Amino acid sequence: MRVLLLSAYHAQSHALWAQGLQQSLPDYSWTELHLAPRYFNWRLRGNSLSWAFENRDILSQDYDLLIATSMCDLTGLRSFIPSLSRIPNILYCHENQFAYPESSQQQGRLENQMTTLYSALSADCVIFNSHYNRESFIQGVTALLKKMPDHAPFEKVNEQLQNSCVIPVGVAGAGLSPSKRMAGEQLSVLWNHRWEYDKGPDTLLSIVEACDRTGLAVDFSIVGQQFRNQPPAFSKIHQVISSSSSLRLKDWGFVEKPQAYLQLLSACDVVLSTALHDFQGLSVLEAVAHGCTPVLPNHLVYPEWFDSEYFYQHDGGAEAVLEMLLLRLQDKQGGDLPQPDVARFAWPVLAPLYKACIDNVLSRFVNCSVQDGRVS
Structure with missing residues (x-):
């Protein structure tokens, strides 16, 4: 199976996720595109424009699945590259634009929020890295829609977002036995x-x-x-x-x-x-x-x-x-510092969850295609 992986703001944690995901699911054939983590507001709104006109040949190849980070303008990209709208897609949310602390450095906050919301609603599956991320996103969307003067589709949007799931990013070293610390005065x-x-x-x-x-x-x-x-x-x-x-x-x-x-x-x-x-x-x-x-x-x-x-x-x-x-x-x-267990974050533990999610998306997409008459 051929998978296109898009990371629009390739910060360190995003890079670790992309690398770990590909290494943990080696049976898939991966193609990755990413953009450097700078010029945040421009990157978030302009990534579809950049990719569509700089990487059209790569994006237009035959893929079975698209996995994109929530920094990607998924709706814009699929309109620029129509073939991407004909394959199933998963949106992975490392963060959300609703729970960031306020700052004078922020610009275009509303536009960033709407871009992320549109991408989430156009995805076949949305995965969050934590329940906190998921719930703060849903709460933020609800608050945003309340600002719309009319025609705000509260129920439909909330229903679709409630179907999202939570799978964390895998952690290097999780599941191994860490070295014990020596007693000392410093x-x-x-x-x-x-x-x-x-x-x-x-x-x-x-x-x-x-x-x-x-x-x-x-x-x-x-x-x-x-x-x-x-x-x-x-x-x-x-x-x-x-x-x-x-x-x-x-x-x-x-x-x-x-x-x-x-x-x-x-x-x-x-x-x-x-x-x-x-x-x-x-x-x-x-x-x-x-x-x-x-x-x-x-x-x-x-x-x-x-x-x-x-x-x-x-x-x-x-x-x-x-x-x-x-x-x-x-x-x-x-010489007795307490040590919590984080073995559940190891990639070998999380990889089957990602695979199950991918299989579910592919299965639902095929079933929908059969019903629509697109598959014989």
């Missing part, structure tokens, strides 16, 4: 997220300042994907840690080599999230799979994956996080 804390406002760098700064103020013995590794424009909090974070008598900066910036990154995950004690939104928390799950103990806000997607012992009160300020880090330091001194 806690190693990892913050491994995109260096953007929605990952809470201002909160991270207040946590670093609180650790310095109380003299907590912490080694920080602040890593993750970086972009041309960075929130000013990062330079302040670097300054506070560098000038502190109790804090040490072990790693800073993007770790380019995958093996070096995995070694870093295996060396740290704690993975910290200060995110203002997270639809799956892939970077956290990767770190936990390699032995890190999570310290997480008690909202967003995290309660879906972890027990309450790993949470701090998300509106409790830096003091709430400081209390959790102090507890983890006590665990570290005793």
Whole structure:
């Protein structure tokens, strides 16, 4: 079976999903097209135009299935390339345009939301990476439709979206036995997220300042994907840690080599999230799979994956996080850091779920084609 895979905003987590999916389903013949993760608003609205006129030969080949990320303008692309409207398609939602925190950097928010909604409604199957993503999407769509002055198809849209399913992105290292941490007097804390406002760098700064103020013995590794424009909090974070008598900066910036990154995950004690939104928390799950103990806000997607012992009160300020880090330091001194199980996120566990979804879509498409008289 020939599958066309389209990733319109090929960020790191999207790339890991595409790679893992293809490796986990090797019996399919895959063709992948992706666009670099930059110029977000232009990319989201213009990907169908770019692909249709730059990659028409590839898109017009014979395929049995189309799988696209929710960043793709599926309706526009299928109108530009009519052959794509004649094969079944699956839309995979890494995120949604309704649950992002408000920012002055955002432009065209309504248009982005409508583009994603149209793609979801034109798909034969929509897969979300978490229930949190799915429910916040449906809630956002409902709120958006309430703004329509008339002719808002609430029931039909809600009915179609309720038929979507949830399958997470597979996690590297999940299901393996992580190395145990050695007892010690210094806690190693990892913050491994995109260096953007929605990952809470201002909160991270207040946590670093609180650790310095109380003299907590912490080694920080602040890593993750970086972009041309960075929130000013990062330079302040670097300054506070560098000038502190109790804090040490072990790693800073993007770790380019995958093996070096995995070694870093295996060396740290704690993975910290200060995110203002997270639809799956892939970077956290990767770190936990390699032995890190999570310290997480008690909202967003995290309660879906972890027990309450790993949470701090998300509106409790830096003091709430400081209390959790102090507890983890006590665990570290005793050599007994708690470790949640994330084996259910391993690709060998998830691959049969993806295959079952694909088989179901293909079966329904064939049955519909027979009823329409398109298959003898």
